[in-house]
Amino acid sequence: MIETLVDFLGILIILVTFEILNQSYVKPMINSIALQSILLAILIGILGVFRHSIELIALSILTLMVRGLLIPWIIRRDIRNNPIWDYREVETRVPSLTLAGILLAIVGYVLYQPLHSILNVKSGVLAIVLLLLSFLIMIARKNAFAQLVGYISEENALLYVSVLTNLPMVFEAGVLLDLLGIVLVGIILAAEKEYGYVELEKLVG
Amino acid sequence: MDVQNAVWILLLSPLLATFISLLPYQRFREAITLLSSMLTAGVSVLLLIEAVKGGSATDGIFYVDLYSAIVVFLVAFVYMFSSAYSVYYVKRTGDISSERRYYYPLLNLFALMMFFTSLTPNLGLMWIGLETTTIVSVLLIALEKRIESIEAAWRYMILASVGLGFALLSLDVIYSSSNTLNWYEIRLPPYTALVAVAFALIGLGTKIGLFPMHTWHPDAYGCAPPPISAMLSAALLPVAFLTYYRILSIAIASNAHVAANMTVFFGAVTALIAAILMIPQEFIMRLFAYSCMDVMGIATAGLGLGKEATLASFLLLIIHTFAKAGLFYAGGNVVTTYGTDKIREVSGLLNSFRLTGIALILGALAVTGAPPFASFLAELVIISHSLSNLTLTITLLIAILLSFLSLNYHVTKMVFGYGKGGKLPLYAEAIPLLSALIALAISFGVLGVILK
Numbered sequence: 014m015i016e017t018l019v020d021f022l023g024i025l026i027i028l029v030t031f032e033i034l035n036q037s038y039v040k041p042m043i044n045s046i047a048l049q050s051i052l053l054a055i056l057i058g059i060l061g062v063f064r065h066s067i068e069l070i071a072l073s074i075l076t077l078m079v080r081g082l083l084i085p086w087i088i089r090r091d092i093r094n095n096p097i098w099d100y101r102e103v104e105t106r107v108p109s110l111t112l113a114g115i116l117l118a119i120v121g122y123v124l125y126q127p128l129h130s131i132l133n134v135k136s137g138v139l140a141i142v143l144l145l146l147s148f149l150i151m152i153a154r155k156n157a158f159a160q161l162v163g164y165i166s167e168e169n170a171l172l173y174v175s176v177l178t179n180l181p182m183v184f185e186a187g188v189l190l191d192l193l194g195i196v197l198v199g200i201i202l203a204a205e206k207e208y209g210y211v212e213l214e215k216l217v218g
Numbered sequence: 219m220d221v222q223n224a225v226w227i228l229l230l231s232p233l234l235a236t237f238i239s240l241l242p243y244q245r246f247r248e249a250i251t252l253l254s255s256m257l258t259a260g261v262s263v264l265l266l267i268e269a270v271k272g273g274s275a276t277d278g279i280f281y282v283d284l285y286s287a288i289v290v291f292l293v294a295f296v297y298m299f300s301s302a303y304s305v306y307y308v309k310r311t312g313d314i315s316s317e318r319r320y321y322y323p324l325l326n327l328f329a330l331m332m333f334f335t336s337l338t339p340n341l342g343l344m345w346i347g348l349e350t351t352t353i354v355s356v357l358l359i360a361l362e363k364r365i366e367s368i369e370a371a372w373r374y375m376i377l378a379s380v381g382l383g384f385a386l387l388s389l390d391v392i393y394s395s396s397n398t399l400n401w402y403e404i405r406l407p408p409y410t411a412l413v414a415v416a417f418a419l420i421g422l423g424t425k426i427g428l429f430p431m432h433t434w435h436p437d438a439y440g441c442a443p444p445p446i447s448a449m450l451s452a453a454l455l456p457v458a459f460l461t462y463y464r465i466l467s468i469a470i471a472s473n474a475h476v477a478a479n480m481t482v483f484f485g486a487v488t489a490l491i492a493a494i495l496m497i498p499q500e501f502i503m504r505l506f507a508y509s510c511m512d513v514m515g516i517a518t519a520g521l522g523l524g525k526e527a528t529l530a531s532f533l534l535l536i537i538h539t540f541a542k543a544g545l546f547y548a549g550g551n552v553v554t555t556y557g558t559d560k561i562r563e564v565s566g567l568l569n570s571f572r573l574t575g576i577a578l579i580l581g582a583l584a585v586t587g588a589p590p591f592a593s594f595l596a597e598l599v600i601i602s603h604s605l606s607n608l609t610l611t612i613t614l615l616i617a618i619l620l621s622f623l624s625l626n627y628h629v630t631k632m633v634f635g636y637g638k639g640g641k642l643p644l645y646a647e648a649i650p651l652l653s654a655l656i657a658l659a660i661s662f663g664v665l666g667v668i669l670k
Contacts (some may be wrong), residue, residue: 040587131410144383147220151376164379171383178394182342186386189349192380196353200360200375 014064016136022056023139024174027118030146030166034114039092039158050080053169057176064098068184069176072147075184076172079191080165087198088158091205094209110153114146134177144170159200165194221282222604223273224265228290231257232297232330234503238413239322247322248305254326255298259335262287262294263577263640268487281339281402288532289336292539297329299653300445304548306646307445320361320442328354332457341392341399344461345385348425352378353456359442367441374434380448381431385404386500388417395592401464411469415477416571418465419484425458427511428518429488439507440559444550447503451510452543456535463528472526481522486610489617496624502549502559503658505628506542508587512621513538513593521645530576530599533664537593537657544653551647552632554638561628566637574642575633577650580630584657586622592661595668 029049036042054077063071121142128137147170150163168190175183235254239247268275269287282290304325308318311499328351335347352375389399391414396404406414407528417606424431439447467476492511499505520531551574552567553559567575588595597618604610 018383065530128391128413131391134394134510140268144387148380151380153571157372160376164376167379167383171386171547174387174390178390180342180386180390180393181399185346186349189346189377193349193375196356197372200356200368200372203360203363204365204372 015059018059019056020136020139022052022059023136025053025138026056026169026173027143027146029036030143030150031111031114033162033166034146034150034153035111036090039156040089042159042162043092045167047081047085049166050076050169053173054081057172060176072172072176072184072187075187079127080169080194084165084194084198087202088161092158092203110149111154114149117145117149118142132174132178137174137177140170140173140177143173157204161194161197161201164197169192221265221268221272222260222277222280222450224268225280227281228259228265228294228333228337229330231261232326232333234497235332236323236326238652239326242319244308244319245592246320248301250612251297251301251322252305255294255301255329258294258329259298264294265338265669266291276339276402281400282337285460285463286336288536289422289456290333292536293329293332293336293453295653295656296449296539296543297332299543299649301325301545303448303550303646303649304443304445306373306643306648306649307550307554311443313514318361321358324358324361325435325446325449326643328358328446329453329596332453333463335457336460339400339402341401341461341652342391343399343466344464344642345382345389348385348422348458348461349382351457352382355438355442355446355450355454358446359438362441362443364441366437368495370434370437370441376435377424377431381421383421384417384424385421386415386604388421390418391416392465392630399522401468404468406468406472406474406582408469408472410513411472411474412477412480414479415466415469417475418462419480420456422462422465424486426462428484429491429515432488432492432511435511436504436507437461439510439546440501440503442504442555444546447506447549448546450537451507451546455510455514456539459517459521461516466521478522478524482519482604482610483522485515485518485520485522486613486617487515488512489519491515493617493620493624496621496628499624499628500558500560500562502552502561502564502632503546505561505625506549509545509621509625510538512617513542513585516597516600516614516617519604519610520596523603525603527600528602530551530596530603534587534593534596534600536660538585538595539590540653540657540660541581541591541593544577544650544657545581545585547646547650547653548574548581551642551650556638556641559631565635567633568637570637570640571642571647573647573651577647577654578633580658581650582625584654584661587618588622590661591657592664595664608657 029045033045048146054073057069059071125138125141147167153162229252235250238250266287269284270438331347331350335344356371356375359367395410399479427435492508496508517534520527556564558599584591587597
């Protein structure tokens with residue numbers, strides 16, 4: 014029962030990630046990454062209650078607060094006053110990206126087969142696919158916000174794997190990864206303040 | 219000195235310095251950072267002597283053996299030299315009032331996290347330490363406030379986060395089949411160990427600068443302040459190297475020999491590609507960055523070859539650290555006085571800044587493995603262990619030869635010829651020379667020990 018619920022949430026997370034991958038506009042992309050983080054927070058929370066683990070519940074609250082609410086709020090507030098982000102299409106290769114995403118999901122499934130015997134968790138495949146899709150977002154997008162979204166998605170994937178494999182210190186890892194995310198947001202804001210919005214296209218990874 | 223006390227001093231001194239240097243007096247910040255770094259350098263020498271004499275020591279929380287003592291020794295000395303050189307660099311580049319007030323606290327924190335990473339036996343804590351060094355060094359680069367440095371910081375951050383993600387996957391793999399993260403307790407089935415090393419090679423390879431993930435290094439070193447470039451290349455790389463060595467040693471203890479071969483392959487390819495990329499370089503700091511990659515590639519190959527080659531890798535790291543730190547400080551002198559970091563606009567350093575010129579020559583010879591530096595000996599040992607595989611030997615030899623020619627060619631162009639006058643405080647010139655001379659002194663020490 015609990016596993017079914019967790020896997021269902023995992024599938025939802027993957028679907029949201031596909032939505033991010035195919036999204037051409039910045040604002041909906043921010044909403045989607047917030048949704049992805051909230052779904053992951055629920056997933057970790059359920060596992061935390063089920064395993065009676067305070068650490069996991071703390072991680073769930075952290076995920077909800079930082080990646081579900083705080084970072085999206087900062088970015089929304091930042092881009093609200095700039096009409097440039099309202100109609101801006103950051104990426105035009107949507108059909109090929111969708112195709113690449115589907116292929117990557119299949120590759121992830123194949124790649125997980127050798128890992129499965131080691132990790133011993135069946136739903137780990139969802140996390141690995143999520144990780145690969147996050148890398149695709151980071152690589153395919155040239156826009157700094159989209160890369161940030163890719164980073165947050167990658168972080169979610171890593172925490173997803175680590176929670177499934179019961180890694181200790183997963184909360185500390187979450188705090189650190191969140192710090193990295195906040196520093197990334199800080200760099201974007203600093204670059205904007207100094208050089209204007211157009212220059213963000215130059216921040217390619 | 220007791221090993222445990224030494225460890226506590228190494229961790230507490232930069233921690234205290236981090237907090238104290240938040241106070242608003244520039245002179246005070248400089249003094250406290252210098253004091254802390256000198257203290258740690260002294261203690262690290264004592265720790266190294268203890269480790270050479272007594273093997274390994276652990277109290278459950280910390281673990282000190284020869285390799286971690288060597289890395290701590292390197293970090294401490296680069297920390298000391300960088301603190302001293304920062305006094306000149308920060309003064310020279312001005313605007314202490316604004317973002318620069320965070321420079322010294324971040325410098326201390328950077329050193330603290332590197333000490334922590336090299337002293338803990340827990341792979342998870344090592345990962346956390348390395349992750350924190352990423353945050354701190356990115357901030358130090360971004361504080362330069364130029365568009366290139368913000369861009370470099372962004373690139374570094376994105377790549378490092380991908381790399382550390384892979385490293386975390388490696389920990390997931392290790393933990394789910396061993397249920398512990400203390401590296402000396404872990405034994406894995408060979409296949410699992412191979413998967414763990416593969417992830418670690420991609421993940422930590424990003425930090426070490428191995429081939430497909432190396433691209434942030436030249437950008438970051440080119441845009442960071444020279445003392446921070448020195449810390450990144452001469453101190454952080456050995457720390458990441460040590461972390462990778464711990465994971466590799468698990469694999470070797472678990473009989474996963476393919477893992478060692480993989481390490482050798484990536485190391486040799488990195489060395490070759492870096493050596494080729496060094497030839498057309500136009501900027502001083504980027505040239506040094508590729509030279510770092512070259513040396514780390516050779517050292518990584520040595521790590522995979524095992525036995526004496528492992529020790530030779532660490533010997534190579536020791537010489538590389540002191541010489542490369544000297545090169546970066548000398549490069550800093552060039553950039554601040556000539557106002558350019560283009561190699562072809564710099565000439566006649568021996569005429570205008572004699573000590574800086576000598577430091578450049580010594581440093582370049584040392585990192586490319588010219589005798590009498592011990593790096594020659596280290597590379598000789600690594601080559602001699604690679605003889606069973608002729609392709610590997612040839613690859614390594616070409617890499618060593620190419621990097622020797624290209625680095626020394628570029629440095630020679632800068633050092634000789636007509637110079638233009640300029641003024642540098644004596645200590646700014648003395649620091650790079652001192653750093654390079656320590657590399658020379660250690661080389662003679664090593665030769666003396668071997669001859670005896």
